[in-house]
Amino acid sequence: MKFTDGYWLLREGVTAAHPVEVLDVEAMDGTLEIHAPTQPIRHRGDLLKGPVVTISASAPMPDVIGVTFTHFEGEQPRGPEFDVTGQEFSPHISYDEEHATLTSGALSLKLARSGSWHLDFLAHGRTLTSSGPKGMGIMRNAATGAHYLREQLGLTVGTSVYGLGERFGPLVKNGQVVDIWNADGGTATEQAYKNVPFYLTDAGYGVFVDHPGKVSFEVGSEAVSRVQFSAETQELTYYVIYGPTPKDIIRKYTALTGRPALPPAWSFGLWLSTSFTTSYDEETVTSFIEGMRERELPLSVFHFDCFWMREFNWCDFQWDPRVFPDPAGMLSRLHERDLRVCVWINPYIAQRSPLFAEGKALGHLLRRPDGSVWQWDMWQPGMALVDFTSPAARDWYASKLEALLAQGVDCFKTDFGERVPTDVAWSDGSDPERMHNYYTYLYNRTVFDVLRKHRGEGEAVLFARSATSGSQKFPVHWGGDCEATYESMAESLRGGLSLGLSGFGYWSHDIGGFEGTPTPALFKRWIAFGLLSSHSRLHGSSSYRVPWLFDEESVDVLRLFTRLKLSLMPYLYEAARTAHAEGLPMMRAMVLEFPDDPGCAHLERQYMLGPDLLVAPVFDDEGDVSYYVPEGTWTHFLSGRTVTGPRWVRERHGFLSVPLLVRPGAVIPVGAVQDRPDYDLADGVTLRVYGLERGRQVTVPVGDVTFTVVREGDTLRATCSDPAAAWALAAGERTARAQAGTGFLSLELG
Known part of the structure; x- marks a missing residue:
C-alpha cells in the first residue's frame, strides 16, 4: 500500500507520524524497551504531545532479532497468531552514550540514543539493513478512518529480494507491489494462493513479518531503495534473520515457523488424475490404469477429482452411487494393483449436501455477525464454510475423513481455502481480517492430523493449493490453475521457485497445464519438467491426461522420465530428508545454491533439483533452450557430455531429452529400481x-x-x-x- 505522493508529499487524506528520536530506552529481561516520540522534545511542553511509538526488541534465537512497534496498547488482542517457536535464549545488551545494542549471535540491533531516529541491523560490523528517519510510522487515512503501522527497511545497492510466497511474476521481487492476501486467482496474475509474509535477500538477511492478516509490501517500489511493509493494526512485529547465506536464512526462518514433514516415499512416484470435469466411473479409471500397465508406465497414485461425489453436494464425502456403487470394493481392487488412492475435498459445504443441515444444527458452519450462516453461490450453490476455529467443528470434519480412510482412501487433495470472507464472526472470536489467510493453516492442519493419526507418522501427505506461513509443515503443495501454454508452464516454475524461497520444501504442478488441452509437443516438454519436480501429477480440467491420447511418443517420453525419476530416488529422497530436517526446498532457485555468482541472481527458467542436479526445462516445440552454467565442468546426466562454466549455453533437445546437468565433484546415487519409488x-x-x-x-x-x-x-x-x-x-x-x-x-x- 502506498501512502506517499512522490518523495515529498503524502497522498490526499493520509497523515503520518514517525519516530524522530529516542526519549528513553531500558533493558528488561533480555528485551530493549524503547519510547520514541514523533516530534522533537525541545522543552517540557513537547512532552504533552503524541503520538509516542513504543518499541520492543528481543531475540527468540541466535541470529534472529524481533522488533515490535505499537501505537495504542489498549487494543483488544484477537487471534489468530502464527505459531512462532523460539528457544531459551538471552541476547546480550550493552549501552554507551550514543547507542544501545542488542546482540543475538552474530546479529546486532544498534539503536541511536541521540540525534535523529535510526535503527541499524549489523552482522560482523557490516550494516545489513536499517530503519531510518520517516521509515517506521503511524499512517492514518482520514477518509476511511483506517490506522496502519508501516516500516521501511533499507536496500543496499545490488540487493535482490525473493520469496513472499508462491508468486508467478518475476522471481526477483524488486519493483513489485505484493499484498499478502490469499486469492483464487490462477497462475497468470499478481494474486496468489499461497501468501507468506517473509522475504529473503541475497545480502545476508531475511525478514518475517509476524502478522497473519493482510500485509502490504512495497519492494523497492514506493521508495525504490527500501522494502516497505504495512498492516492495518495497532501493533506489528517483524523479525530480521541473519544468514549469512540464503540457505542459512531459510534454515532459521523454518526453525521459527516450522519445518516440512517428510512425505512417504510412495508419494514421489507418478500421480494420475481423472481430471476435473471429465466423465468417469470405475470402468474408465480401470482402463486408464490398465493402459498405463500395458505400456509399462509406472504409476504410484490414482486421484479422484471432484465428481467422485454427486453434483451440487460438494462436500458430502459420499461416493456418487450412480457411478461408484461399490467404493470399498473399488478401493480394494486399486490397492491390489499396488496403487495408493487420493480423493479431492474442499472446506466448503454446499446447501444441497446433507452435511449443510447437520453442520448448521451443530454450529460448525461459519456465521455472520447476526448469527446466520454465511453463504454465497460462487463455486457451489448456497455453500458455507466449515469454521475450523472451533475444535468441535474440526473433529466433526475429521470424522467425515476418517470414514473415507476406513474405506481405503490413502490421502487427500485439499483444494480451495482462499476465498474466505471478512464480514463474519468466528466461533473463537478471531479477527476476520487476520483469519482470512490463516484459515488455510487450520484447514490443512486438520486434514494432515487425521492422516497422521490414522496412517501413521511418515505416511501423511496432502496435495494442497492454499497456504500461508507455517503451512509448509503439511506437504505437499501444488501450483493451482495454470493454462496449457508454455507461458503458463514458465509462470508455474517461477511460482514454485518463489515458494521454495519462502520455506516450503515440496511443490508440484499440473503436468500439461490445467485449463485447456496441451498440444502433444507442449505435453511432452511439460512431462520432463513435471517428472523432475518434487512431486509429479498428470491432471487437467476438461480433458484426460493419459499420454496415448496425445501421441505414441508421449508414451515414450512419460516412460523415460518416470523411470528416470524412480531411479533417482536414492538421491531425491535424501533431498527430501534435507527439506524435512533443514527446511531447504528440493527444487531450488539457482541463487540458493550459488549466492556468490551474480549470474544466478535473476535466473528463473532453470533450477537445482537437490544440491547437485541442474534442470533447465524446454519451453519450445523445437527444443531450443538457453541456460546458465556456473563455474566448473558440469556433465549431462543423460548423455555424458560435459559443459564448462561460467557461461550461457544454447542447445536443442528432442522430446526424449532435457538439460539435466550434474554439478562438478558430485556423487549421484542411482537406484536399481525403475518401476516404483518405495524400495x-x-x-x-x-x-x-x-x-x-x-x-x-x-x-x-x-x-x-x-x-x-x-x-x-x-x-x-x-x-x-x-x-x-x-x-x-x-x-x-x-x-x-x-x-x-x-x-x-x-x-x-x-
Missing part, C-alpha cells in the same frame, strides 16, 4: 562420481546406509557404513562391483 534404496545402488578432484572426499547417504567416496590419486575408493564393505576403482576403469548389504554397489567414474 530399498541401497540395494543395488550405483554411485556415479562426477569430476571428483584428487584428495576430495564425499559422503553419500542412501536410505539407512552411508557411503564415503574418496579420490586417492587415480583411484576412487568407496567405503560403506557396513565396515565389511570396501571398493576401489582405478581411474581408467568404468565399474567395480562388490556386495553392499543385501545388494551390490556399482561405482562409476563420470
